[in-house]
Amino acid sequence: MTSAEQVKAAHRSAEEIGRTAAGPRPLPPLGHQRAAADLSHVDTTLSNGLRVLAVRKASVPMVELRLWIPFAGDDRMHAATAEVLAETVLTGTARRDRVEIDAEVALIGGDLNTGVDPERLYFGGTALSEGLPTLLDVLGDVLTGATYGDAEVARERERLIERIAVSRTQPRTIAREALQKHRYGDHPATREVPQAEDVAEVTAEQVRALHNASVLPRGAVLVLVGDLDPQEVPAELERALGGWKSDRSAVVLPPLPELTGGNVLLVPRAGAVQSQIRLSAQTVPRVDPRYPALQLANLAFGGYFSSRLVENIREDKGYTYGAHSGFEFTGDTAVVNVDADTANEVTAAAYLETRYELFRLGTVPPTAEEVESVRQYAMGSLVTGTSSQSGLAGQLMALASNGLGIEWLQSHPERLAAVTADQVAEAAAEFFAPGRFTGVVVGDADLLAPKLAALGVSASEKD
Numbered sequence: 001m002t003s004a005e006q007v008k009a010a011h012r013s014a015e016e017i018g019r020t021a022a023g024p025r026p027l028p029p030l031g032h033q034r035a036a037a038d039l040s041h042v043d044t045t046l047s048n049g050l051r052v053l054a055v056r057k058a059s060v061p062m063v064e065l066r067l068w069i070p071f072a073g074d075d076r077m078h079a080a081t082a083e084v085l086a087e088t089v090l091t092g093t094a095r096r097d098r099v100e101i102d103a104e105v106a107l108i109g110g111d112l113n114t115g116v117d118p119e120r121l122y123f124g125g126t127a128l129s130e131g132l133p134t135l136l137d138v139l140g141d142v143l144t145g146a147t148y149g150d151a152e153v154a155r156e157r158e159r160l161i162e163r164i165a166v167s168r169t170q171p172r173t174i175a176r177e178a179l180q181k182h183r184y185g186d187h188p189a190t191r192e193v194p195q196a197e198d199v200a201e202v203t204a205e206q207v208r209a210l211h212n213a214s215v216l217p218r219g220a221v222l223v224l225v226g227d228l229d230p231q232e233v234p235a236e237l238e239r240a241l242g243g244w245k246s247d248r249s250a251v252v253l254p255p256l257p258e259l260t261g262g263n264v265l266l267v268p269r270a271g272a273v274q275s276q277i278r279l280s281a282q283t284v285p286r287v288d289p290r291y292p293a294l295q296l297a298n299l300a301f302g303g304y305f306s307s308r309l310v311e312n313i314r315e316d317k318g319y320t321y322g323a324h325s326g327f328e329f330t331g332d333t334a335v336v337n338v339d340a341d342t343a344n345e346v347t348a349a350a351y352l353e354t355r356y357e358l359f360r361l362g363t364v365p366p367t368a369e370e371v372e373s374v375r376q377y378a379m380g381s382l383v384t385g386t387s388s389q390s391g392l393a394g395q396l397m398a399l400a401s402n403g404l405g406i407e408w409l410q411s412h413p414e415r416l417a418a419v420t421a422d423q424v425a426e427a428a429a430e431f432f433a434p435g436r437f438t439g440v441v442v443g444d445a446d447l448l449a450p451k452l453a454a455l456g457v458s459a460s461e462k463d
Contacts, residue, residue, distance in 0.1 A: 039392075042230040043405045046237055048245040049218030053400050054233035055225045057389050061129045062109075063226030064393035067139070068401050070219050070250035071121035072188055077206070079118065079191035080198035084157050085207045086116040091152040093145035098152070101138060108134045112142075118189045119253045119330060120401070121215065126390075129227040136240035144243045146211060153204040164196045171269075171341070175276035175442045178267040182440050183280055189256060189330060217241070219250040221400045225393040256333045258282055261436040264457045268445035275347040275443030277354065279338040281436040285329065286404065292415040293423035294431055298336055299374035300366040300424070301325050301357065301432060306373070309357050313340060319350040329402060336431065344444055348451035351441060355455070358434040365425030379413050 041055040071082060090112060091098045105112050108131025113124050127135040167173045173193060180190040224233060259282040284290055295303075302309035302325030313319040323340040338358075342350040366374070386392040386409065399408055441448065441457055449459050 039406070040230055041406050042233060044234055046217070046234065046241070048241065049220075049249070050237075050241065050244075051221045051400065052234060052237055053221065053223045053396055053405060054228065054230040055223075055392065055396065055406060056228055056230050057225050057392055058227040059389060061227045062389060063127055063129055063132045063135070063224060063228055064389045065123070065125040065127070065135060065139070066223040066393050066397040067123040068221045068223075068397055069121045069215060069217075070119065070252045071116060071214055072119060072251045072253035073210075073214070074188050074254075077198055077201065078188070078210075080194035081202050081206050081210050082116045082121065083160055083194050084153060084199060084202045085148070085210055086114045086121060087156040087160055088148050088152050088207065089114055089142055089146045089211070091156070092147050092149055093141045094147060095141050095145060096138070101142070104134060104138055107131075110135055112138065118191050132224075132226075132228060133236065133240070136236065140240045140242075140244060143215060143217075143241065148204050148207045148211070150204045153202070153207055157199055157202055161196045161199050164193060164199065167193055168196075171272070171274060171276055171442070174269060175267075175278050175440065178265075178440045178442050179278040179280065182265050182267075183259060183335075183438065184256060187254070187256060189253060214251055216246045216248055216250040217244050218246060218248065219252065221397065223393050223397045223400060225389050225396065253331055256330055258333075259335060259436075259438055261434075261438050263438050265440050266445055266449060266452050266457050266459045267440050267442045268460060269442050270444060270446070272442075272444045273344060275342050275344055275441055275448060277338070277340045277342065277347070277351055277439070277441050279354070279437045279439035280328075280335050281431065281438070283327065283334045283336045283431050285332055285334045286399070286402065286408070290423075290427055290430075292412070293419045293427040294336075295327075295378060296371060296374045296416070296419055296424045297361065297366070297428040297432060298325055298327065299378060300370050301361050301428070302338060304374070304377055308361065309338070309340075309354065312357055313342075313350050313353050317346075317349070317353065319343075319346045319353070323354075329398070332402070338437070338439075344447050347441065347443055347448055348455060351452065351457070352455055355434050358432050358437065361432045362429040365428050366421065368421045371419070371421045371424050375416055375419065378416050382409075382413060382416075 039055050039057055041053065043053050045051050073082065090101055096104070108127045110125060110127030110131060112135070115122050123139065125135055177193065180192065184190050259280060261281060264279070283294060299307060301307055302323055309323050309325065313323050314321065320340045320342045325336060325338045328335050328337055338354060340350055340354065386395050395409060396406060399405060441452060445459060453459070
């Protein structure tokens with residue numbers, strides 16, 4: 001017997017590994033779920049209108065910082081100017097140049113970064129606990145004194161143009177933009193990637209003007225998590241950010257239009273060898289009493305690896321390497337999205353099976369065993385996701401930006417535990433009905449159009 005034959009003979013399948021002479025190997029019972037968060041905290045608003053959520057989690061001598069500033073705009077140049085602002089806000093102030101900012105943050109074992117999207121401008125940072133005053137001082141200096149030097153803006157603008165050019169060739173970027181335009185038309189939320197030609201027009205003067213008009217504390221949220229005393233944080237922030245003030249409020253994104261289902265569009269991408277399936281339907285936000293049941297219904301459908309959708313189009317039929325469904329929260333609006341990337345020859349079949357699983361979820365709802373499985377997954381993921389300082393900071397920022405706080409996080413396991421199989425079935429039937437979904441299929445129209453048309457997918461007039 002060759003070595004290859006010996007390896008093959010010694011190999012056991014997963015089913016064989018899970019069995020004994022007496023039958024299937026039983027799984028150990030699940031332990032008691034711990035609370036997601038039971039931590040000392042302060043949730044308050046400073047004199048400048050900034051909401052602050054400080055939480056003590058002293059697992060390591062570090063502090064995580066997240067700052068979320070509503071940053072919407074409907075001007076044609078807003079998206080481009082906002083991107084340049086996010087790239088250059090840390091390049092210098094009246095007190096520090098780029099090198100000094102980087103050096104001060106590095107000396108406290110930390111970092112400071114920025115980003116922007118149509119809804120917000122955000123800052124993220126870390127520091128050793130003893131370096132928190134320095135991190136806050138640098139942040140306050142940037143918020144009140146960023147200079148946006150002409151040379152810095154010109155340099156970052158050129159880099160941004162190059163990155164946009166690369167991004168616009170990526171299938172996922174193309175599919176996301178197509179979905180946004182199909183869902184929301186010309187709403188400012190669709191301007192996630194600015195046009196390169198608009199970025200090329202941005203001047204340092206325009207960036208400074210946008211900072212003065214829109215980098216505002218009133219309506220913004222700052223989250224601090226780590227080895228700190230929450231009771232001392234508000235006074236420390238009043239000192240560090242005392243100069244950041246305005247009578248105006250940060251600019252909030254206008255409400256999104258409600259989605260209506262039944263219209264899935266084929267968006268042509270000539271020569272593509274793969275297709276992107278993107279479906280979306282209106283759901284309810286976290287504060288809705290139906291949300292816990294909806295969360296479990298989503299997990300059963302496509303929210304984790306053992307879900308029905310993944311089992312069907314990945315494990316059983318091999319149509320895609322990965323399929324997923326999950327929530328997207330924007331302001332007070334919530335939608336559920338379904339994503340899958342497939343080869344052209346199986347795109348129509350994968351789309352059909354995805355619709356089939358949506359239909360099956362409502363007509364053959366998750367069993368009690370399925371519900372218990374996804375419940376434990378949801379509760380365990382919540383505990384795992386908040387076990388680190390960065391994970392807890394991210395979770396709290398997502399909640400705080402919608403007006404929620406740590407109390408919601410602490411009580412959510414109880415809400416999940418109280419959900420019944422009947423409530424999951426009701427949520428599945430109401431929110432995962434195929435007719436509720438709209439979306440796009442992006443791919444080679446010449447190859448895809450005939451089969452997708454038979455499934456009700458209409459062709460885009462734009463090539």
